Amino acid sequence: MAARSRRGAETKWFQRLGPAHEARALRLFCFHYAGGSAASFRDWRFLLPPYVEVVAVQLPGRGNRFAEQPFRDMRPLAEAVADAMAGELNPPYACFGFSMGARVALAVSHLLRERGLPQPSHMFSASSCAPFRGLPVRGWNESDEMLIAYLRELGGTAAEILDNKELLDMYLPIVRADLTVVGTCPPRSGLPLAVPLRAFAGTDDTQAPPELMRDWYRETSGAFSLTTVSGGHFFDPAGTTEMINQIASDLEFTVRNQR
DSSP states (O other): OHHHHHHHHHHTTEEEESOOOTTOOEEEEEEOOTTOOGGGGTTHHHHSOTTEEEEEEOOTTSGGGTTSOOOOOHHHHHHHHHHHHTTOOOSOEEEEEETHHHHHHHHHHHHHHHTTOOOOSOEEEESOOOGGGOOOOSSTTSOHHHHHHHHHHHOOSOHHHHTOHHHHHHHHHHHHHHHHHHHTOOOOOSOOBOSOEEEEEETTOSSSOHHHHGGGGGGBSSOEEEEEESSSTTOOHHHHHHHHHHHHHHHHHHHHHHO
């Protein structure tokens, strides 16, 4: 009974997008942006090769976990995700994080290494300033009005939410908590990861432009690449397609090398 309960506690963290398949050679854990949810990745199963299992991480406070309190601190959040992922690291896996999700994926990967567990075969970060920069995060400690203005500037949040007081009353505490996770996260200590890392930056992104993402190379002793794609913080459709195609290419290379 205890094992069954633990399994139930773990699966709430993940949305497995696409049917399980014995031939899946690699699992891609996807970490959403601040205020986002696992639904951000619902179409990825159609865009990546069939041997990749897309597993979207669902943080508390949204979707099927709306009744739960969102985290406001990186360490306990990363520990909870690492606990859930510990039994999910076979087959080999990679991590993708978008904006806030890139920082969470990085923290989780460090914790997994501390515990002596397998490291990701590849790391992908998108639209997230390099942690080394130590730049302040906007919105988390500002007024609701300033936070709303920031969200409008970023794009990515539906106007139906930003223009509806009832929806805003539900949404703002979630996105504020998420931004607090990143805004109060201390600098990383210890050695960088030893995995290939590719960062993606939007050419028109004013929050995490290419020049502020280049220092992601400091987070790995392995190969590093920075790919610029079209669009702003959330990329445009062509930029998103280019990013996913590049991820597919990198994962194909990883899978070939595992054989």
